[in-house]
Amino acid sequence: MSLRAKETLVKNRWRYIAFVAGFFLFVAPFALLTRAVYFLVGNTAEPTLHSVCFRMPIDWIFGGRFYSIFGSSWFMAAFVFTVIISSIFFGAVFCGWLCPVGAVSEALSRAVPIPKRFRIRIRDTTLTVSMRYGFLVGFIIIAFLVGYKLASDQFGSICCRYCSSSVLQNFASALFEDPSAVGYWHSGSIITLLFWLLIGGLMFSGGRGWCLFFCPLGALSGLAHKIGGRLGFYRVEHNKGICTGCNRCQSLCPMWAIKNDHTVERTLCVNCKECIHACDAYKLVRGKSIEDN
Amino acid sequence: MRITEKLKMWWAFAMAASALPSSYFLTMSCCGTCAGCPICGSCLLAYPILLAIVIMARLIRAGKGLLRQRQTGQ
Numbered sequence: 524m525s526l527r528a529k530e531t532l533v534k535n536r537w538r539y540i541a542f543v544a545g546f547f548l549f550v551a552p553f554a555l556l557t558r559a560v561y562f563l564v565g566n567t568a569e570p571t572l573h574s575v576c577f578r579m580p581i582d583w584i585f586g587g588r589f590y591s592i593f594g595s596s597w598f599m600a601a602f603v604f605t606v607i608i609s610s611i612f613f614g615a616v617f618c619g620w621l622c623p624v625g626a627v628s629e630a631l632s633r634a635v636p637i638p639k640r641f642r643i644r645i646r647d648t649t650l651t652v653s654m655r656y657g658f659l660v661g662f663i664i665i666a667f668l669v670g671y672k673l674a675s676d677q678f679g680s681i682c683c684r685y686c687s688s689s690v691l692q693n694f695a696s697a698l699f700e701d702p703s704a705v706g707y708w709h710s711g712s713i714i715t716l717l718f719w720l721l722i723g724g725l726m727f728s729g730g731r732g733w734c735l736f737f738c739p740l741g742a743l744s745g746l747a748h749k750i751g752g753r754l755g756f757y758r759v760e761h762n763k764g765i766c767t768g769c770n771r772c773q774s775l776c777p778m779w780a781i782k783n784d785h786t787v788e789r790t791l792c793v794n795c796k797e798c799i800h801a802c803d804a805y806k807l808v809r810g811k812s813i814e815d816n
Numbered sequence: 817m818r819i820t821e822k823l824k825m826w827w828a829f830a831m832a833a834s835a836l837p838s839s840y841f842l843t844m845s846c847c848g849t850c851a852g853c854p855i856c857g858s859c860l861l862a863y864p865i866l867l868a869i870v871i872m873a874r875l876i877r878a879g880k881g882l883l884r885q886r887q888t889g890q
């Protein structure tokens with residue numbers, strides 16, 4: 524391991540520890556957070572990663588099935604709303620620090636030493652943002668059409684067709700409980716695995732391809748963070764005055780959130796602090812912007 | 817923002833926004849007749865398109881690099 528990689532590992536150790544914690548908090552057979560909530564409310568169901576599905580409540584709302592969020596899946600809906608609302612105040616910290624789906628693909632990208640020239644990165648943040656929100660609009664269109672039965676029910680919901688959480692949950696179940704859990708493969712899960720881990724994880728620089736383009740919760744949290752940033756809540760800012768233009772921040776940012784002028788695109792930023800730990804020009808601020816001080 | 821940049825932005829947005837719905841609906845005939853797999857034929861379209869985009873992006877980048885190399889004569 525190079526000295527730089529070691530330094531990055533040490534400086535960002537709390538985030539990597541949080542990745543592991545996220546796994547134990549949400550993924551069965553552990554699912555400690557969900558288990559604790561279920562215990563408190565007397566729910567006897569077995570908690571899994573599906574109990575806090577990051578996408579289904581969004582699908583329901585845009586599909587006009589509001590009633591679903593008040594039913595037995597209330598915890599799932601409450602969780603998703605908490606993530607989005609907290610992003611206004613603290614940034615998309617769930618995505619950057621706790622989400623097990625993003626953590627696995629990012630960890631894989633860091634662990635497998637593929638040369639940089641073979642990795643894909645879009646340097647133009649406007650393009651990344653356009654694509655991210657384009658995919659969100661596509662997700663909403665399908666949620667709407669399926670929700671209102673303009674499309675036949677047999678096509679199923681868009682989030683269950685391509686479910687990275689399912690793939691992760693089944694891997695975890697196979698590893699810790701029943702090895703046969705890994706034998707559930709179908710074309711949707713294979714395609715998801717390919718995009719989540721192979722293309723989005725290994726080939727995309729930073730390993731967050733799935734989060735960048737296919738996670739509606741990530742996209743909505745990004746919007747919430749943008750609003751929060753405008754209102755003066757926690758956000759990462761760049762200080763032009765001390766920037767040397769080395770571009771290290773750009774290559775470290777897993778979310779491709781650093782623009783070519785080194786300012787931060789907030790709809791993409793997950794407040795992971797990789798840039799802050801690598802360079803003094805970045806600071807996590809609240810209230811006044813760096814340049815006003 | 818220059819007009820070409822705006823156009824590029826809206827083009828990317830429109831392409832991304834139409835990718836999922838078009839893959840969903842264009843494959844309906846496959847899904848409607850069989851429905852044997854849970855993704856109902858989306859694999860026919862969505863991911864080959866995505867892969868094509870990735871490959872094209874790489875080719876364009878490589879082409880640009882080559883052009884730049886020729887221009888600078890290095």
Ligand code: SF4
Nearest residue numbers: 776792793795796798
């Ligand atoms: S801009 Fe900094 S804090 Fe935000 S995602 Fe990129 S590296 Fe993390």
